[in-house]
Amino acid sequence: xxxxxxxxxxxLKGLAQPGQKVDxxxxxxxWKNTKPGSGQIPKIIMRETEGELYMHAWGACTPQLCDxxxxxxxxxxxGPGSPLANAFLARFTFEQMDVExxxxxxxxxxxxxxYTRFKDGSARHNYYTREFYGPEI
Amino acid sequence: xxxxxxxxKWKNPFxxxxxxxxxxxxxxxxxxxxxxxxxxxxxxFPAGWGQAEVNFLASTPxxxxxxxxxASFQLPxxxxxxxxxxxxxLIIIAIYALDAKGNQDNNLFVREFYHKLT
Numbered sequence: 256x257x258x259x260x261x262x263x264x265x266x267l268k269g270l271a272q273p274g275q276k277v278d279x280x281x282x283x284x285x286w287k288n289t290k291p292g293s294g295q296i297p298k299i300i301m302r303e304t305e306g307e308l309y310m311h312a313w314g315a316c317t318p319q320l321c322d323x324x325x326x327x328x329x330x331x332x333x334g335p336g337s338p339l340a341n342a343f344l345a346r347f348t349f350e351q352m353d354v355e356x357x358x359x360x361x362x363x364x365x366x367x368x369x370y371t372r373f374k375d376g377s378a379r380h381n382y383y384t385r386e387f388y389g390p391e392i
Numbered sequence: 393x394x395x396x397x398x399x400x401k402w403k404n405p406f407x408x409x410x411x412x413x414x415x416x417x418x419x420x421x422x423x424x425x426x427x428x429x430x431x432x433x434x435x436x437f438p439a440g441w442g443q444a445e446v447n448f449l450a451s452t453p454x455x456x457x458x459x460x461x462x463a464s465f466q467l468p469x470x471x472x473x474x475x476x477x478x479x480x481x482l483i484i485i486a487i488y489a490l491d492a493k494g495n496q497d498n499n500l501f502v503r504e505f506y507h508k509l510t
Contacts, residue, residue, distance in 0.1 A: 289481030289507050291397075363405030364482065364505045387482045389405050389507025 269336020277330055277340050279303045281360045286388035295369060295384050298391075301328075310345045310356065323347050326356075351375035364389060395425065395448045395458035402483055402506040410435035411487055411502040417446060417461075427463050427474075436500060437472070437489070441465050470498070482507060 261267050279301075286299040293315055300311040308328040313320035328343040342359040355370040365388035373379045403414045415429045425448070429441035444465050448458035460477040469492050476485040483506040491498035 287507075291481055293481075362505050363407065363409070364507070385480075387480050387505070387507075389403075389482070392403070392509060 266335060268334050271336055271338070275338050276306065277332055278338050279308050279330065279340050281340060282308060282343065282358075282365070285391040286365045287391045289364075289387045289389050293386060295386055296323075296367065299365070299367070299388060308340070308343055310343070310358075312347065312356075323349075323354075351377075393448050393450060393456055393458050395461070397478065398446075398448070398458060398461060398483070399425075401509040403509055404432075404504055404506050406504060409504060411437065411504050412441075412485065412506075415506070427461075429465065429474075436502065437470070438467060441467060441472075466492075469493075470500075 282301040283303055284301060286301065288295070288297045295315060296312050297315050297320060298313045302309045302311065302325075308330050309325045310328050311325040312323040314323055315321075324347075326345040326347050328345045330340045331342040331344075332339055333341045342357070345356040345358075347354045347356070352374060353372045355372075357368045357370070359366050367386055367388060369384045369386075370381070371383075372381045398417050399419060401414065401416045404412055409432050411432060413430045413432045413435075415427055417425060417427050419425050425446045426443050427446045428443045431437040431439050431441055433439050442465065444463045446461050446463045449460040449462070450457060451459040460475070462476070463474045465472040465474070467489075470489045471492055473488040473490070474485055475488070476483050478484075485504055485506065487500070487502040487504070489500040489502070
């Protein structure tokens with residue numbers, strides 16, 4: 256296969272300036288699931304530490320939320336020359352399952368997709384969800 | 393029709409919005425449901441929209457759970473129709489702002505999200 260410098264036209268739209276930092280602000284803060292009684296992730300805290308984005312998630316459990324801990328995020332901007340972060344990927348690994356997160360901010364709302372893969376040999380299908388989060392006020 | 397979930401204060405989380413900053417839906421003592429809208433300052437619309445009556449809609453004929461609503465406002469120079477629906481706890485509002493004199497060049501469409509304040 257030939258080595259391509261791009262695979263689509265948008266790959267050529269601008270170049271990042273040397274040392275240009277990606278602005279993580281659109282993600283930072285505490286986010287609350289807008290769906291009452293969600294069985295997924297009721298609460299998320301997004302933090303920046305030394306230029307890296309981290310996602311701390313809590314799963315819906317009773318009697319209290321399950322603390323998933325935090326995962327480092329892989330950040331995406333809205334173009335190869337853009338400093339504005341608009342999406343990220345994160346992965347939480349547990350003994351019985353892995354949860355991959357893909358997320359973006361749309362008009363101030365954090366949109367979170369989860370891809371849950373079971374690895375415990377149970378008869379549970381891998382599954383996908385999509386939920387919305389508003390900033391906690 | 394059960395519209396309980398809609399009652400309360402809702403806020404737009406988008407800090408660059410040019411539309412509606414926040415609104416409150418409440419049930420009046422006479423049973424009517426009204427909506428009071430606060431526009432974004434220096435946005436496309438005035439800050440204070442005043443109050444209008446809300447009509448709720450279900451997703452199926454005979455359905456008893458409200459999943460959407462509509463409301464109409466007369467603003468200076470524009471007649472505004474709001475069409476809102478719930479999606480996973482979020483209210484999505486489509487704003488149809490029609491020029492009061494029928495000039496289609498001044499018509500405006502905006503769609504935004506709102507989360508509930510507890």
